[in-house]
Amino acid sequence: MPGDVRLDIARSDVSGMLGAAKPITWDVTIKGRITRDMVEELSRLKGEPDWMRRLRLRALEMFEKQPWPNWLPLEGTIDLESLVLYAKPRVERARSMDELPRELREYYEALRVPELEAKVLSGVIGQVDSEVVYESIKKELERLGVIAMSMDEAVRKYPDLVKQYFAKVFPPEYKFASLNIALWSGGVFVYVPPNTHVKMPLELVILISSAGVGQFEHSLIVVGENSSAEFIVACAAPVFTGLSLHDGMTEVYVHRNARVRLVDLKNWSRGVIYFGNNRAIIEEGASVDWLSGSLGGKVTIVYPMSVLRGVGSRTTITSVALANGPTWKEEGAKVFHTAPHTYSKVVSKGVSLNGGTSVYRGLVYVREGAKYAKSSVSCESLVLDEKSKAYTIPHEQVFEETAIVTHEAYTGRLSEDKLFYLRSRGLSEEEARSLVVLGYFHDVMVNLPVEYVSIFNRAIELELSRLGGVG
Amino acid sequence: MSAKWLVELRERARELVPKIPYQQIRDSPSVKYYTDWNAFERCADPNPAMITRAGPVFDLVEPGVAVVNGYLSLGKVPSGVRVLDLEDLGDEYGSLVFKSIDINESKALARHVANLLGGAYVEIAESIDEPLRIIVNTNTNSQVLIPTHYTIAVNDGVRASLGLYIVNNGGCPSTTAEVYLGKGSLLNLLVISMGDSTPEFTMLRVITNENSSVVARSLLIGGSMNHHREDYLLQGVGSRLNHLGLEVGVGSSRIDYQVNAMHLGEGSSSYSRVLGVARDRSFVIHRALGRIFERARWSDTNIEGKVFVLNEGAYAASVPVIMVDTGDVNGARHSAADASLDEDQVNYLRLRGFGKDEVIDLVLYEVAAQFLDSLPEDFKLDREVLRRLLMSRLGQS
Numbered sequence: 028m029p030g031d032v033r034l035d036i037a038r039s040d041v042s043g044m045l046g047a048a049k050p051i052t053w054d055v056t057i058k059g060r061i062t063r064d065m066v067e068e069l070s071r072l073k074g075e076p077d078w079m080r081r082l083r084l085r086a087l088e089m090f091e092k093q094p095w096p097n098w099l100p101l102e103g104t105i106d107l108e109s110l111v112l113y114a115k116p117r118v119e120r121a122r123s124m125d126e127l128p129r130e131l132r133e134y135y136e137a138l139r140v141p142e143l144e145a146k147v148l149s150g151v152i153g154q155v156d157s158e159v160v161y162e163s164i165k166k167e168l169e170r171l172g173v174i175a176m177s178m179d180e181a182v183r184k185y186p187d188l189v190k191q192y193f194a195k196v197f198p199p200e201y202k203f204a205s206l207n208i209a210l211w212s213g214g215v216f217v218y219v220p221p222n223t224h225v226k227m228p229l230e231l232v233i234l235i236s237s238a239g240v241g242q243f244e245h246s247l248i249v250v251g252e253n254s255s256a257e258f259i260v261a262c263a264a265p266v267f268t269g270l271s272l273h274d275g276m277t278e279v280y281v282h283r284n285a286r287v288r289l290v291d292l293k294n295w296s297r298g299v300i301y302f303g304n305n306r307a308i309i310e311e312g313a314s315v316d317w318l319s320g321s322l323g324g325k326v327t328i329v330y331p332m333s334v335l336r337g338v339g340s341r342t343t344i345t346s347v348a349l350a351n352g353p354t355w356k357e358e359g360a361k362v363f364h365t366a367p368h369t370y371s372k373v374v375s376k377g378v379s380l381n382g383g384t385s386v387y388r389g390l391v392y393v394r395e396g397a398k399y400a401k402s403s404v405s406c407e408s409l410v411l412d413e414k415s416k417a418y419t420i421p422h423e424q425v426f427e428e429t430a431i432v433t434h435e436a437y438t439g440r441l442s443e444d445k446l447f448y449l450r451s452r453g454l455s456e457e458e459a460r461s462l463v464v465l466g467y468f469h470d471v472m473v474n475l476p477v478e479y480v481s482i483f484n485r486a487i488e489l490e491l492s493r494l495g496g497v498g
Numbered sequence: 499m500s501a502k503w504l505v506e507l508r509e510r511a512r513e514l515v516p517k518i519p520y521q522q523i524r525d526s527p528s529v530k531y532y533t534d535w536n537a538f539e540r541c542a543d544p545n546p547a548m549i550t551r552a553g554p555v556f557d558l559v560e561p562g563v564a565v566v567n568g569y570l571s572l573g574k575v576p577s578g579v580r581v582l583d584l585e586d587l588g589d590e591y592g593s594l595v596f597k598s599i600d601i602n603e604s605k606a607l608a609r610h611v612a613n614l615l616g617g618a619y620v621e622i623a624e625s626i627d628e629p630l631r632i633i634v635n636t637n638t639n640s641q642v643l644i645p646t647h648y649t650i651a652v653n654d655g656v657r658a659s660l661g662l663y664i665v666n667n668g669g670c671p672s673t674t675a676e677v678y679l680g681k682g683s684l685l686n687l688l689v690i691s692m693g694d695s696t697p698e699f700t701m702l703r704v705i706t707n708e709n710s711s712v713v714a715r716s717l718l719i720g721g722s723m724n725h726h727r728e729d730y731l732l733q734g735v736g737s738r739l740n741h742l743g744l745e746v747g748v749g750s751s752r753i754d755y756q757v758n759a760m761h762l763g764e765g766s767s768s769y770s771r772v773l774g775v776a777r778d779r780s781f782v783i784h785r786a787l788g789r790i791f792e793r794a795r796w797s798d799t800n801i802e803g804k805v806f807v808l809n810e811g812a813y814a815a816s817v818p819v820i821m822v823d824t825g826d827v828n829g830a831r832h833s834a835a836d837a838s839l840d841e842d843q844v845n846y847l848r849l850r851g852f853g854k855d856e857v858i859d860l861v862l863y864e865v866a867a868q869f870l871d872s873l874p875e876d877f878k879l880d881r882e883v884l885r886r887l888l889m890s891r892l893g894q895s
Contacts, residue, residue, distance in 0.1 A: 379825075395810075410825035413792065423816040425836040428807040435833040438822045 238269025693721015
């Protein structure tokens with residue numbers, strides 16, 4: 028039967044990159060009902076200023092008032108009380124890989140972090156469960172006046188700067204955003220001063236070590252006028268039995284004429300429920316490019332959002348997702364055009380197989396007065412077998428007569444012509460299918476630094492390994 | 499005295515009304531309602547004292563069935579067509595009414611059924627040369643809900659043309675229709691919804707059978723809050739839908755037009771295109787769903803929409819959704835655009851001496867012509883009536 032591909036899901040798990048979970052000892056944990064006392068305790072443990080404690084408590088009040096989202100693709104709700112909501116690993120914060128315990132070093136090596144750090148990155152901050160355990164920033168950044176450090180350290184060292192933006196780009200407007208702000212721990216703070224160009228990207232590596240963990244990473248990136256920077260978030264988890272939750276937030280404020288690229292690579296194991304609350308506010312003449320690749324995980328829900336606030340601001344949002352096995356992979360995009368001559372382009376590609384569901388859900392909103400705003404959205408989905416699904420759910424809301432907003436989408440199966448061509452050159456049907464899928468993603472991943480392309484390809488190959496043994 | 503099935507149905511709906519919402523939102527937080535359901539709350543439940551005729555009845559086309567303020571009368575019914583008043587239906591036929599529509603779905607539907615004033619059961623047993631026209635006219639000074647329902651069965655192998663005119667001259671028309679196509683049948687369907695300053699609710703559901711085809715043309719003009727939904731359930735193997743819609747927002751109208759093509763039969767095919775124009779202070783919404791369910795293997799769906807925003811203060815929204823539940827799919831495609839007029843076109847016309855308003859008129863006429871020219875030949879009389887109607891409505895704005 029055409030398109031009929033059956034995989035052994037357990038064997039072809041992408042989390043094979045990290046292998047089985049290694050035991051990590053925690054120094055401090057917080058678990059139970061989410062109350063004021065819990066939030067106060069967390070704030071006290073982190074030695075935070077009073078303004079942050081109050082901010083957390085306000086977010087908690089919002090969390091308690093807000094309804095549980097009815098749009099989640101889960102049966103019932105997530106039992107937050109069953110999760111460890113704060114887990115501090117028993118590890119001193121390391122400044123070099125050698126200082127890390129062996130099990131963590133092995134994780135990072137499997138993800139090729141040391142190699143990337145040496146070759147292409149201006150710094151790496153590593154988070155495991157709720158705390159940053161690794162922080163290595165190149166001197167060059169300091170020389171440029173760039174601030175790059177863990178979020179909790181920035182709250183203490185640069186309170187005025189952090190306070191100006193924290194939870195302002197992404198306020199506690201729905202339950203999981205409020206939960207993140209109330210319980211946040213970990214994440215990075217990056218401040219790039221005006222007229223500064225950071226040539227090499229900075230990376231945040233996020234790991235969840237085991238089942239039963241609630242992770243609430245919160246990152247804030249501020250890029251000054253006429254500056255440029257690139258930021259990568261790489262998420263991964265080893266194989267474990269049970270569920271963990273990552274409810275993360277990345278807030279980005281981009282000042283006039285600045286350029287920012289944000290790369291988000293998710294490589295979760297099957298037990299992770301992931302909410303990505305990512306939003307950028309973009310001022311006049313500035314631009315933000317989001318690039319997202321998503322593999323693994325039980326449920327993934329992420330809609331990078333760009334608010335085009337300044338005249339002539341631009342954004343692109345590009346995502347690829349592989350929904351393999353019993354997974355719901357929702358990679359969307361939201362763009363708000365609120366100023367004239369703004370431009371946005373959204374490209375989304377998804378592949379579903381072995382009963383996986385890939386979803387594009389997006390919104391393009393053009394406010395009255397956003398004259399000559401232009402937006403185009405393009406979605407493509409491949410469904411590889413009869414059990415898998417692909418949904419495309421875009422919303423376009425245009426309140427400006429001079430704007431042009433277009434959307435196109437296609438869902439289909441693998442092209443028989445391409446398969447025939449590859450088979451006529453000696454490839455088996457399964458190998459041909461694998462190659463077509465890799466090629467499908469390559470169109471988008473070509474925008475990644477070359478070292479990351481090879482890592483991401485490797486991860487896709489692992490995911491498809493039973494499909495044809497590619498790689 | 500209503501039939502037992504109808505009494506029971508109304509009773510069941512009445513119990514549901516306070517229990518269910520107008521709309522379930524299972525969506526992200528930044529997406530809100532497209533229909534202003536509060537407008538329907540301002541429509542009172544009907545009682546005879548409130549329903550008094552306010553003006554002349556719509557008579558631009560000759561009806562086969564006319565339902566004015568819920569009262570049914572028969573006109574020129576083609577031979578081979580049987581029309582029964584809902585109130586006169588026995589339990590056997592009554593059990594077919596609302597068979598495909600779940601009244602638990604929304605408060606709008608529950609209120610509709612709880613207050614059902616009338617309607618008809620229509621059976622098209624033989625092919626007909628002339629279209630059968632059903633005219634639903636509300637015509638009252640009171641803002642009162644006027645719900646009617648139509649169940650239409652087209653027998654196997656029959657070729658027929660059906661026009662459904664919903665003309666709002668006051669009151670809040672609430673119209674549901676379910677159309678069942680027999681095996682190998684062909685239906686040309688023309689749906690006209692003419693709005694007014696009061697809200698109106700329409701839900702049309704067409705269920706296809708094996709190798710049956712429907713050619714549907716829908717025209718929606720104005721309406722302060724016009725919620726209009728068309729569901730095409732392509733249940734039959736090899737069944738086909740060809741649909742073209744035109745929604746025209748003028749004045750301060752708001753039209754929420756939803757077209758759903760749901761494929762349940764293998765090898766079924768759908769094509770839907772909706773054109774929209776938003777003029778003055780109107781808000782024109784186009785929602786469309788092309789869904790291929792798991793069992794509808796080797797089907798294809800193509801959903802298109804284009805809404806022109808013609809001036810400052812006019813709004814548009816598009817939600818073209820595709821959902822594919824199987825890899826054994828021939829293809830699912832959609833495209834949508836919310837756009838101002840093409841700058842090159844505008845410049846070309848303006849260089850030739852046309853003012854901006856004239857350019858807008860030209861675009862409107864062009865879009866209207868595309869729609870009218872696409873009507874099946876059976877509707878040639880309707881085409882001329884609609885042309886005059888459209889021009890007069892557009893000229894008024």
